[in-house]
Amino acid sequence: MKKILGKSVLLLIAVLLAVQVPFIYRRYKIGQLSNKIASLNADRATRETPGYTEYKGVMHAHTSLGGHSTGTFEELIKAANDNGLNFVAMTEHYDLNYDTSALGLNGVYGKTLFVNGQEVDASDGGRYLLFPGSPESASFGKLDSKALMEKIHAEGRLAVNNYPERKTSDNTDFDGMEVYSLHINAKRSNPFTAIFDVIWSFPTYPELTYATYFRRNDDYLRRYDAVASQKRLLLTAGADAHSNKGYYLIADDEGNRHFGFKIDQYKVIFRLVRMHVLLESGTPLTRETLIEALRKGRAFAGFDILGDTSGFSFSADNGTEIRIMGGEIKLADGVKLNSFAPLKCRFVVYRNGVRLNESTVSNEYRIEVNEQGTYRVEAYLDDLGSPFDQAPWIVSNPIYVR
Ligand SMILES: [Zn+2]
Known part of the structure; x- marks a missing residue:
């Protein structure tokens, strides 16, 4: 026995x-x-978009102010400053008893500009990130998406639809769509694999362990392209940083935590996916100028942990005019689309969401197009191997050829 x-x-x-x-x-x-990322990044090309200055930051972050988070202002500000972020667009949940946009981070703290956005619900299930937030956000749940967007726009705010799969109405009056969120990506991952990766890989490579789970959100991008082929639409990627996935053997109400770990600290999350926004040179970065540049679609999403995407550009030239991302240009006798990235990558150009053409691995890609449409580009670092030949390194905002 x-x-x-x-x-x-x-x-x-x-x-x-x-x-x-x-x-x-x-x-x-x-x-x-x-090691591969280090060697790729050793060979960087740089170029600036003439007439514009680039700012990098994170969109979609929560603290304990709006619930579902244990994150403090102090942790968040330190993580943003230490990571050299120019801005963080906050998206506090609303609260029935107080105005989280008034009590949240708003203004420059250290080296980073914080925008007091909020995440709100409409009665038909629509979810929106508002910039800036509103003192009336707690009552927005009584309005359907159409009525909510009318109110938001009358007040000059910007609304980005997130969780686009949750929308139950056909209303598309929002200004932008979040086509990628780390939170959704994590929710779609295999929890069994994730548990063992947290044990074996996360302690040494926290950011890159996350990166191996990066996936292209095909369904979100399809929804984005369907709307963007009909009207101008900002494309964003969000962190949805909550700082609430910590597990400890011993923890107390004074905030002491022992024998445990947290997998979604701001300092880790803020290094993964960022938005890069272009402001006309000479324009200072403020809440208003940042929101205005986003409204114009002068931005791209970069999975910066794979290589700093600063310096990426996507522009159009019809012989008489040049436009950058978010711009509209006349077709005339044809339009040349120019893509440039600081690392050698494969560019894929989409027209109205349909893959039109792709480059070989290079810093630059030019193609001529002869049809009207909404054109955007994705860049892939195939050299990093799977899954990065399928998960984009950069996703641009479109140029609208009219
Ligand atoms: Zn959120």
Whole structure:
């Protein structure tokens, strides 16, 4: 009997160890990825978009102010400052008892501009990120999306539809759509794989462990392209940083935490996906100028942990006019679309959401188009291997050829 029990225990230990092997191998692969990223980034090309200054930041962040988060202002400000972010567009949840846009971060703290946005619901299930937030946000849930957008626009605010799959109405009066969110990406990941990655890879490579889960949100992009082929629409990627996924053996009400870890600290999340916004040179970065540049679509989403995307550009030239992302240009005798990225990558050009053409691996890609439409570009770092040949490094805002 003893012998059988001993054998069973040994067998169990052997099985448990064998199960770990693929995750130890994944840790080794992430180490290799780290080296590949370093060597890719050693060969950077730089170029500025003439007439514009680029600012990088994070959109969609929460603190404990709006619930569902344990994050403090202090942690968030430090993470934004330490990561060199020019801006953070906050999206506090609304509260029935107080105005989270008035009590939230708004203005420059250290080196970073904070915009007091909010995340709100409409009665038909529509979800929106508002910039700036509103003192009346708690009552917005009584309005359907159409009525809410009318009110938002009358007040000069910007509304970005997030969780686009949740929308139950056909209303598309919003100004933008969040086509990627780390939170959604994490929710769509395999929890079994994730648990062992947290044990084996996360302690050494927190950001890159996240990065191996990056996926292209095909369904969100399809929804975006369907609307953007009909009207101008800002494209954004969000962090949806909550700082609420921590697990501790010992924790108390004074905030002491021992023997545990947190997987979504702001300092980690703020390094993954960022928005880069272009302001006309000489324009100071303020809440108003940032929102205005976003409204004009002068922005792109960059998965900066794979390589700093600063310096990316996408422009159009019809022989008489030149336009950058968000711009409209006349078709005339044809339009040349120019894409440039600081790292060698594969550019894929889409027209009204349909893949039109793609480049070989290069810093630059030019194509001529002879049809009206909404054109945008995605860039891929194929050299990093799977999943990065399928998950974009950069997603631009469109240029509208009329
Ligand atoms: Zn959120």
